[in-house]
Amino acid sequence: MLHTVNKSSFERNSLQSCLNIIDDTSVILLIEDGVISAANNANSSMLAELATQGRVYALQGDVEARGISSKVADNIKLVDYAGFVDLVVEHGTAVSWV
Amino acid sequence: MKISIQINEGPYQHQASDTAYQFAKAAIDKGHEIFRVFFYHDGVNNASRFTLPPQDDRNVVNQWAELGIKNADGEPELVVCIAAALRRGMLDESEASKNGIDGNNIHPAFRISGLGQLIEAGIQSDRLVVFGD
Numbered sequence: 001m002l003h004t005v006n007k008s009s010f011e012r013n014s015l016q017s018c019l020n021i022i023d024d025t026s027v028i029l030l031i032e033d034g035v036i037s038a039a040n041n042a043n044s045s046m047l048a049e050l051a052t053q054g055r056v057y058a059l060q061g062d063v064e065a066r067g068i069s070s071k072v073a074d075n076i077k078l079v080d081y082a083g084f085v086d087l088v089v090e091h092g093t094a095v096s097w098v
Numbered sequence: 099m100k101i102s103i104q105i106n107e108g109p110y111q112h113q114a115s116d117t118a119y120q121f122a123k124a125a126i127d128k129g130h131e132i133f134r135v136f137f138y139h140d141g142v143n144n145a146s147r148f149t150l151p152p153q154d155d156r157n158v159v160n161q162w163a164e165l166g167i168k169n170a171d172g173e174p175e176l177v178v179c180i181a182a183a184l185r186r187g188m189l190d191e192s193e194a195s196k197n198g199i200d201g202n203n204i205h206p207a208f209r210i211s212g213l214g215q216l217i218e219a220g221i222q223s224d225r226l227v228v229f230g231d
Contacts, residue, residue, distance in 0.1 A: 006113075006231075032113045061120075081124035088225050089099055089130070096228040098106070 001026040002091035006098055008036035009044065014097040019046040029079070029087055030058040038063060039071040051075040059084060100133045101125050102219035106230035108143030109158035110151070115144050118229040119161055132167050134175040134219040137208070139230075142183040145176065147205035163207035176208040177215045 003026060009015045015037050018028065028050060030038050037047060038058040050056050052075055060078040063069055072078065079087065088094050103122060107114040122132050137144050149159040167175045183204070184193060190204040204210060220226045 004227075006117075006229075031117060059117075081120045082128060084121055085101075085125045085128055085130065088101065088125075088227055092225075094225060094227045096230065098228070098230040 002087050002094045003028045004031050004094060004096050005029070005034040005037070006032040006096070008033045009042060010036065015047065016044070018095075018097045019044065019050070022050070027055040027057065027087065027091055029084065030056070030062075030076075031084070032059075032062055033066075035059060035062045035066060035068065035072075038073060038076045039068045040073050041071070043073055048073065057083070057087060099130045099225065100223040101130050101225045101227065102133045102223040103135045104216060104219075104226065104228045104230075105135065105137050105141040105144060106139045106228070108140040109149070111140075112231045114229040114231055115141070115158055115162075116156075118227075119158070119165075121227065121229075122165060122167075126165065132165070132175070133223045134177055134215065135162070135167060136216045136219055137176070137178045137182075138213075138216065139179075139182055140186070141230075142178045142186055142188045145178045145183070145188060145205050145208040146203050148203050159205055163205055166207070174207050174209045177219075178204060178208050178210045179216070180210045180212055183210055 003018050005015045007014050035058045056076045057079050105118050109115050169175050189202045190210045191202045194202040
C-alpha cells in the first residue's frame with residue numbers, strides 16, 4: 001500500500017497517524033508540505049527507521065520548491081511525478097493522509 | 099492501467115489541484131488511462147470557465163481542460179459533484195435553466211454529475227488517488 005502525506009509534521013499529526021498504523025510492506029511518499037518531514041532535522045525516529053528500509057520517498061519538485069534539497073535525509077528517495085505514478089502502480093491502493 | 103483521481107480543493111488556494119494535474123499528466127505520458135477526475139467539495143471551483151489568472155500565472159482550469167480527458171462516447175470525464183457545485187454557485191446550462199438563473203459557469207470540458215460517478219470510478223479503475231488538504 002502507498003501512503004501519501006501532504007502536511008508538515010509541524011502543522012498536523014497526519015504523518016504520525018500514518019506511521020502508527022503502517023504495515024511492514026507499505027511505503028510513504030511525502031508530497032507538498034509533507035516534504036518538510038524529509039529534512040534531516042525534522043525527521044521522526046519512526047520515519048528514519050522506515051527510510052533505512054528504503055520505504056520513504058519524497059516528491060522532488062516539492063522538495064526543491066521549499067529550498068530543502070540539501071537537508072533531505074540520505075536514505076529518503078527523491079521521485080518526480082513519473083516516479084509518483086510508478087509508486088501508485090506498484091503499491092496498489094493509495095491512502096492520502098490529508 | 100486505469101487510474102482515477104479525486105480532488106477536494108479549489109485552485110490557487112491549495113496545492114492539491116496542481117499536484118493532481120502534474121500526476122495526471124505524468125500518468126498519461128507513461129501510457130496510463132485517466133478514467134475519470136472527480137471534483138468534490140471545494141474542488142468544484144476547478145471547473146469555472148470564468149477563471150482569469152494573471153498572464154504570467156498558470157490557468158489551472160484550462161490546464162485540466164487541455165488534458166482532454168474523455169470517455170469512448172466523447173463525453174468529458176472531468177466530473178463535478180452536483181451537490182457540491184450547486185451550493186457553491188457552480189452551474190451548467192441545464193441546472194441554470196432548471197433553477198431560473200440567467201448564467202452558467204461550468205467549463206465545457208467538464209460535466210456535472212452525482213456522487214455515484216465517484217463510486218463507479220473507484221470500481222472501474224485499477225487505482226483511485228485522492229488529492230486534498
